[in-house]
Amino acid sequence: MKKLAQVLKALAGALLLIGVLLTFAAVIARRVFNNSIIWSEEAVRYMFIWMFFLAMPICTMKGEHIALDILGTHIHGRAKSIYLIIVEVICIVLDIAIVKLGFPYALGNMNQKSAALHIPYGYINIAIPIGALLMIIFSIYRIYLLATGKVDPEAASEEGKEEQQ
Numbered sequence: 001m002k003k004l005a006q007v008l009k010a011l012a013g014a015l016l017l018i019g020v021l022l023t024f025a026a027v028i029a030r031r032v033f034n035n036s037i038i039w040s041e042e043a044v045r046y047m048f049i050w051m052f053f054l055a056m057p058i059c060t061m062k063g064e065h066i067a068l069d070i071l072g073t074h075i076h077g078r079a080k081s082i083y084l085i086i087v088e089v090i091c092i093v094l095d096i097a098i099v100k101l102g103f104p105y106a107l108g109n110m111n112q113k114s115a116a117l118h119i120p121y122g123y124i125n126i127a128i129p130i131g132a133l134l135m136i137i138f139s140i141y142r143i144y145l146l147a148t149g150k151v152d153p154e155a156a157s158e159e160g161k162e163e164q165q
Contacts, residue, residue: 001061001137001138001141004134004137005057005058005061005138008054008055008057008058008134009055009058011051011054012051012054012055012058015047015048015050015051015054016047016048016051018047019043019044019047019048019051022037022040022043022044022047023040023044025037025040026040026041026044038116039116039117041116042114042115042116042117043116043117046114046117046119046124049124049127050124050127052127052131053127053128053130053131053132054127054131054134056131056134056135057131057134057135057137057138058138060091060135060138060139060142061138061141061142063084063142063151065091071083072084072087076153076154077153080153080154081146081147081149081153083153084142084146084153085143085146085147088139088140088142088143088146089139089143091135091139092136092139092140095132095133095135095136095139096132096136098128098129098132099129099132099133099136101129102125102126102128102129102132103126103129105125105128106122106125106126106128106129107122107126108122109121109122109125110122110123
């Protein structure tokens with residue numbers, strides 16, 4: 001699982017780096033050479049969409065996804081593990097809905113093309129269900145870690161227990 005997380009980190013990082021460099025090049029081209037890279041804004045937007053949906057599963061694995069944690073701050077020990085498992089199960093249910101609705105939506109947009117790059121929107125929209133599918137995988141892995149005690153429920157992330165030892 002950690003190998004998959006490393007691959008996702010590398011892909012998301014590469015997309016971020018390429019997006020930043022392309023944005024920098026577009027600004028220089030526009031301001032210095034008075035000639036804009038017409039497709040750059042659209043390419044960067046699509047790279048950032050993919051970067052976001054590739055990075056979300058990593059946050060899921062570490063238990064760092066956005067959550068309203070009113071109850072979680074007041075419980076400890078085994079009860080907190082159970083609470084976190086319930087949160088992950090809820091996330092899985094929502095991710096299943098996103099996958100179920102997202103793939104047909106993305107595939108239905110294959111005929112419509114983007115303005116500057118002429119890329120089918122389906123290739124951009126498919127990032128949503130792919131990201132949700134990866135989040136399901138990482139949520140299941142996190143449930144396993146919580147259920148077996150391999151991650152400290154009091155720690156902010158999966159590495160928390162390793163750092164304590």
